[in-house]
Amino acid sequence: MARPRTFDEEAILDRAILLFWRKGYEATAMSDLVEELGLGRGSIYAAFGDKHQLFVRALTRYxxxxxxxxxxxxxxxxxxxxxxxxxxxxxxxxxxxxGTAGCFSVNSIAELLPHDEDVARLAQRSLSHAQESFTRQLERAAREGELSASIDPQSGAQLLLTLIQGVQIVRKVDPDPVRATACLDSAFALLARNSAPLEPAAR
Structure with a gap:
């Protein structure tokens, strides 16, 4: 008869997210997981499978x-x-x-695609869901007279999705939150109807 588990799987997955996020998939060894999660190898395998299966579950939760x-x-x-x-x-x-680790999802895409089918499937689903949500919101902005007439909601959603992914990459090199905020402000100034001209960036 199997012994009942004495740990919180969701809490363990949260720890795994942070570890994979900081170190990346390939650089995370099974010994790192044992130390970070506070579980023996046998318990990890029994509850989550191998390292890849645990990574997929962690990314899914994120x-x-x-x-x-x-x-x-x-x-x-x-x-x-x-x-x-x-x-x-x-x-x-x-x-x-x-900190400067960037985005767990973006990092996983950059490290494991196009060869990891499980991560590709999760990334495609997540990006598609985000673009659909952004598009619906921009369609509402257009109906309510907020969106620039020169912006198509679907194209605007793709712009924002690409921007946010790119900002996450740049933040790994330059984590200054002011720069990330300025990028978002510039994008929304372009999206907004009757927005004032953008001021040139300070040098």
């Missing part, structure tokens, strides 16, 4: 949280562009928990 944030942050009350700008700022703030 992306599910992002999906929940998207679902709860965008609604029909208040200015659509302000809501979207606030959401993207919150995503950047959330990912700052690991």
């Amino acid at each position: 992306l599910d949280r992002q999906d929940s944030l998207l679902a709860g942050a965008l609604d029909t009350d208040g200015p659509a562009l302000d809501q979207l700008r606030d959401l993207l700022g919150r995503l950047l703030t959330t990912d700052a928990v690991c």
Whole structure:
């Protein structure tokens, strides 16, 4: 008869997220997981499978949280562009928990694609969900007269999605939050209807 588990699987996955986030998949050894999670190898294998299976579960949990944030942050009350700008700022703030490690999802895509089918599937689902959410919000902005007439909602959503992924890469080199904020502000100034001309960046 199998012994009941005496640990919280969700708490263990949260620790695994932070470890893989800091070190990356390849650089994380099984001995690192044993030390960080406080579990023996046998317990890890029994509960989560091998290192790759544990990584996929950790990434799935991370992306599910992002999906929940998207679902709860965008609604029909208040200015659509302000809501979207606030959401993207919150995503950047959330990912700052690991300092200069960047974004766990972006890091995983850069390290493991195109050869890891499991990570590719998770990344495609997450990016598709984000783009659909951004598009719906920009469509509402267009209906309510907030969006520039020169911006197509779907193209604007793709722009924001690409921007936020790029900002996460740049933050690994230059973690100054002022630069990330300036990038978002510039993008939303371009999206907004009747927005004032952008001031040239200080040198």
